[in-house]
Amino acid sequence: MVSNNPLFLWDPPRSPQRHDKFFKCSPVLRGVVFIEIIPNGVDVGKYDGVKVEKSDRPRVIYVGRLIGYKHVDDLLVAFSRLGLDAELFIVGEGPERKNLEDLAKKQKVNHNVAFTSFVDERKKIEILKSSHVLVLPSTTEGFGIAVIEAMTARVPVIVANIPALRELVTDGKKWVVV
Secondary structure, eight states, rough: OOOTTTOOOOOOOOOOSSOOOOOOOOOOOOOSOOOOOOOOOOOOOHHHTOOOOSSOOOOOEEOOOOOGGGHHHHHHHHHHOOOOEEEEEEBOTTTTTHHHHHHHHHOOOOEEEEEEOOOOHHHHHHHHHHHHHHOOOOSSSSSHHHHHHHHHHTTEEEEEHHHHHHTOOOOOOOOOOO
């Protein structure tokens, strides 16, 4: 069935060549069929409208699904090795939540780690803006909307060295690829 949405023109049973254009959100997704790039974005006005002070303690934040390929476990281990008086906010939900909570206890950082589950848009913006850095250790991303959200909140980011995240983090001043 062909979608009525002009931005999604795909008819699986037929040849892709029968359509004039296919759109995607990232150059990383450039392929045989795709022609145009339509990047994801955020509503900057929503972010500018939320006034929040930075946390008194250094705050690291992760926003996303709690699933294996996001490597939140690696973030927890790295956070535990820092030995800083800092806090880690893990915003999201997923099948790895219980394992990550257990890992935080095992690494003896559970008192510095807050699992918030899903939060509404305003709360997410408040937590982002109060944070000092967003870390996205994921090794699989099509775009990385959390990175754009952090940048909009004027929060520096540290991301995994994968194509979709490298393309977002280009100037090397407030953004670090590891």
